[in-house]
Amino acid sequence: MLEIRNLTVKIADEDKQILNGLNLTVNDGEVAAIMGPNGSGKSTLSYVIAGKEDYEVLDGEILLNGENVLEMEADARAAAGIFLAFQYPLEIPGVATMTFLKAAMNAQRKARGEDELLTPDFIKQVNAAADKLGIAKDMLRRPLNVGFSGGEKKRMEILQMALLSPSMCILDETDSGLDIDALRIVAEGVNALRAKNRSFLVITHYQRLLDHIVPDTVHVMSKGRIVKTGGKELALELEKSGYAAYGEAA
Amino acid sequence: MAAVQETIDQVKSIDVTEYKYGFVTEVEVDKPAKGLTEDTVRYISARKNEPAWMLEWRLDAFRRWKTMTEPTWSRVQYPPIDYQDLYYYAAPKTGASPKSLDEVDPAILATYEKLGIPLREQEILAGVAPENRVAVDAVFDSVSVVTTFKEELKKAGVIFCSISEAIQEHPDLVRKYLASVVPVTDNYFATLNSAVFTDGSFVYVPKGVRCPMELSTYFRINEQNTGQFERTLIIADEGAYVSYLEGCTAPKRDENQLHAAVVELIALDDAEIKYSTVQNWFPGDAEGKGGIYNFVTKRGDCRGKRSKISWTQVETGSAITWKYPSCILRGDGSRGEFYSIAVSNGMQQVDSGTKMLHLGRNTTSKIIAKGIAAGKSDSTYRGMVSAHRKATGARNFTNCDSLLIGDQCGAHTIPYIEAKTATAIFEHEATTSKIGEDQLFYCQQRGLSEEEAVALIVNGFVKEVLQQLPMEFAVEAQKLITISLEGSVG
Ligand SMILES: Nc1ncnc2c1ncn2[C@@H]1O[C@H](COP(=O)(O)OP(=O)(O)O)[C@@H](O)[C@H]1O
Numbered sequence: 001m002l003e004i005r006n007l008t009v010k011i012a013d014e015d016k017q018i019l020n021g022l023n024l025t026v027n028d029g030e031v032a033a034i035m036g037p038n039g040s041g042k043s044t045l046s047y048v049i050a051g052k053e054d055y056e057v058l059d060g061e062i063l064l065n066g067e068n069v070l071e072m073e074a075d076a077r078a079a080a081g082i083f084l085a086f087q088y089p090l091e092i093p094g095v096a097t098m099t100f101l102k103a104a105m106n107a108q109r110k111a112r113g114e115d116e117l118l119t120p121d122f123i124k125q126v127n128a129a130a131d132k133l134g135i136a137k138d139m140l141r142r143p144l145n146v147g148f149s150g151g152e153k154k155r156m157e158i159l160q161m162a163l164l165s166p167s168m169c170i171l172d173e174t175d176s177g178l179d180i181d182a183l184r185i186v187a188e189g190v191n192a193l194r195a196k197n198r199s200f201l202v203i204t205h206y207q208r209l210l211d212h213i214v215p216d217t218v219h220v221m222s223k224g225r226i227v228k229t230g231g232k233e234l235a236l237e238l239e240k241s242g243y244a245a246y247g248e249a250a
Numbered sequence: 251m252a253a254v255q256e257t258i259d260q261v262k263s264i265d266v267t268e269y270k271y272g273f274v275t276e277v278e279v280d281k282p283a284k285g286l287t288e289d290t291v292r293y294i295s296a297r298k299n300e301p302a303w304m305l306e307w308r309l310d311a312f313r314r315w316k317t318m319t320e321p322t323w324s325r326v327q328y329p330p331i332d333y334q335d336l337y338y339y340a341a342p343k344t345g346a347s348p349k350s351l352d353e354v355d356p357a358i359l360a361t362y363e364k365l366g367i368p369l370r371e372q373e374i375l376a377g378v379a380p381e382n383r384v385a386v387d388a389v390f391d392s393v394s395v396v397t398t399f400k401e402e403l404k405k406a407g408v409i410f411c412s413i414s415e416a417i418q419e420h421p422d423l424v425r426k427y428l429a430s431v432v433p434v435t436d437n438y439f440a441t442l443n444s445a446v447f448t449d450g451s452f453v454y455v456p457k458g459v460r461c462p463m464e465l466s467t468y469f470r471i472n473e474q475n476t477g478q479f480e481r482t483l484i485i486a487d488e489g490a491y492v493s494y495l496e497g498c499t500a501p502k503r504d505e506n507q508l509h510a511a512v513v514e515l516i517a518l519d520d521a522e523i524k525y526s527t528v529q530n531w532f533p534g535d536a537e538g539k540g541g542i543y544n545f546v547t548k549r550g551d552c553r554g555k556r557s558k559i560s561w562t563q564v565e566t567g568s569a570i571t572w573k574y575p576s577c578i579l580r581g582d583g584s585r586g587e588f589y590s591i592a593v594s595n596g597m598q599q600v601d602s603g604t605k606m607l608h609l610g611r612n613t614t615s616k617i618i619a620k621g622i623a624a625g626k627s628d629s630t631y632r633g634m635v636s637a638h639r640k641a642t643g644a645r646n647f648t649n650c651d652s653l654l655i656g657d658q659c660g661a662h663t664i665p666y667i668e669a670k671t672a673t674a675i676f677e678h679e680a681t682t683s684k685i686g687e688d689q690l691f692y693c694q695q696r697g698l699s700e701e702e703a704v705a706l707i708v709n710g711f712v713k714e715v716l717q718q719l720p721m722e723f724a725v726e727a728q729k730l731i732t733i734s735l736e737g738s739v740g
């Protein structure tokens with residue numbers, strides 16, 4: 001369970017406040033969507049939950065299963081179960097995707113006091129997960145995300161999510177840059193991971209993604225806070241009327 | 251992954267602000283007054299009991315050097331060096347040329363032990379398979395203090411000793427080959443070296459002999475304000491093979507120290523020389539104070555048909571590096587290789603690269619250069635590949651990659667290509683990538699710590715070059731690279 005209370009955040013070396021007393025709860029097994037116009041602070045929220053250092057938390061708290069994550073380094077948060085599928089995944093030069101995946105999985109296992117994965121088990125897991133997402137084997141040998149298309153990068157994010165099996169998955173605009181077929185594959189990948197002990201925070205600008213990943217709850221974000229919460233029908237409503245009613249242009 | 255883990259553990263266990271080889275050894279030394287005159291040259295030559303021809307050769311070099319000016323074409327910047335404010339010779343008083351280990355000052359033996367280089371053969375022998383043995387020539391300031399495994403090498407016909415000893419014992423070989431690759435007046439620093447060189451290694455591998463073990467020289471600058479002028483000469487006769495490794499460290503000192511070396515390699519028909527360097531001179535502190543000025547001329551001559559010379563270097567130290575190990579591909583079908591990792595951090599400046607001069611027919615060369623720049627450092631790769639009119643069928647492949655860590659450092663690639671025959675095929679590839687805070691955050695989000703992330707990216711980047719080093723040194727070099735990059739991000 002993720003609980004965010006009165007989260008107030010500014011850019012670390014500027015006077016610019018972006019999150020203004022944001023409150024949000026995502027229960028175990030819940031799929032929550034956050035919708036909001038560009039610039040409302042959605043990516044900032046995801047970065048602050050994941051522990052990026054460019055931001056300064058002025059007030060509030062973020063609890064994961066009752067534990068305050070604001071005191072933890074980003075890698076410790078990952079090991080505790082937080083996963084962020086980036087809006088713009090980064091390129092890691094010189095490191096084969098396979099090598100990266102193994103290093104990440106073992107680092108998290110080590111942080112949790114578990115043994116390293118055996119190579120044959122690792123390869124089996126990766127191949128199975130990659131097949132489901134339609135990721136070709138030769139891509140796994142290439143440096144992570146280097147020269148990948150936008151859609152390939154997004155699939156690679158979901159592959160990592162599947163392999164790291166986090167309890168709190170945050171997807172930041174995973175639909176952007178995907179054509180309809182890729183969108184379906186990615187959504188199926190996410191749906192397959194839905195589980196009682198796994199929560200999702202699906203951030204999107206458009207309703208389109210939510211046709212495929214059907215949320216339990218929809219939150220509307222504007223100017224750095226949650227301004228309305230409802231069921232999945234709220235997304236359809238927003239699609240029609242736009243964000244104007246919430247004090248912002250669509 | 252095991253190696254990555256080892257690297258991380260190693261990094262964690264050390265104090266990152268400390269250059270761990272920065273200690274000073276207290277030994278009584280013998281040195282002339284500061285400054286450089288004809289008398290200094292005579293003093294050095296006399297101290298080494300050199301024959302008259304050697305003294306004449308040095309004096310000739312000295313006279314020529316006085317008419318030359320320091321080069322300014324490189325991208326490195328440093329205040330003018332006052333050549334009159336340096337010591338040109340410093341030798342431990344005890345055992346300037348000891349016959350056995352028992353005669354070496356225990357303080358010096360302890361120094362090498364502390365550096366991880368045991369010199370007692372018995373200790374090296376214990377638990378090491380014969381093929382993994384390494385013979386060491388230990389050079390302390392201006393003199394070679396000891397060379398190990400000499401007897402065993404002699405059985406195979408291999409000569410491995412200090413250059414001073416070679417001048418006494420093998421004058422014909424020295425006279426035949428010295429300055430036959432790097433002429434006395436090749437460049438300012440090479441000429442200076444010719445006048446005042448103090449010690450270095452000499453290797454001769456006779457016809458058809460495969461040297462039975464790795465040879466290595468370990469250079470240590472200990473004395474203050476003392477230049478180290480190393481001179482190394484390696485000859486592989488027809489069909490011979492030798493692999494040689496050079497390592498270096500120096501104490502932490504506030505003032506800059508000068509290391510101006512000349513290394514010459516000669517490979518005759520079907521011979522092969524593999525020359526590896528792991529250079530870890532004191533780089534200076536974070537503000538750029540102190541550190542070694544490393545001005546080096548290294549050149550290999552593939553004189554024979556189908557001969558091969560391969561340079562591998564891992565450069566992490568020195569305040570300033572000015573170094574271009576090169577190959578002259580004279581013999582038909584000869585091959586030159588250059589594999590390099592240059593790591594710079596803090597205020598370090600590196601201007602390095604190679605030259606491949608194709609003179610013979612069907613000569614081939616390969617250049618793999620990996621530059622990693624972090625902190626406020628500046629790294630330049632300068633490569634020259636040329637094919638002579640007669641070098642038909644010459645081929646070169648160059649791959650030159652730069653990795654920038656953070657956004658305050660710089661990397662530059664300056665290739666020069668010159669083909670005077672239409673049949674030459676030269677290929678050049680270059681990439682620049684950057685690791686910034688965003689990439690590191692991405693890795694951390696997947697569970698890797700910042701150090702693990704840097705080690706993972708850097709190891710992937712340098713793998714191809716590390717594979718060229720003998721195994722034990724590859725592991726050492728990998729640790730060294732990670733340690734040099736500690737604290738380079740965030
Ligand atoms: N590191 C940063 N430096 C400066 N401004 C930033 C930074 N991160 C976000 N912002 C600004 O904060 C606001 C919210 O951005 P963001 O969280 O990316 O919104 P969204 O994801 O909802 O489009 C925007 O005005 C954006 O320009």
Ligand SMILES: [Mg+2]
Nearest residue numbers: 042043087173
């Ligand atoms: Mg965004």
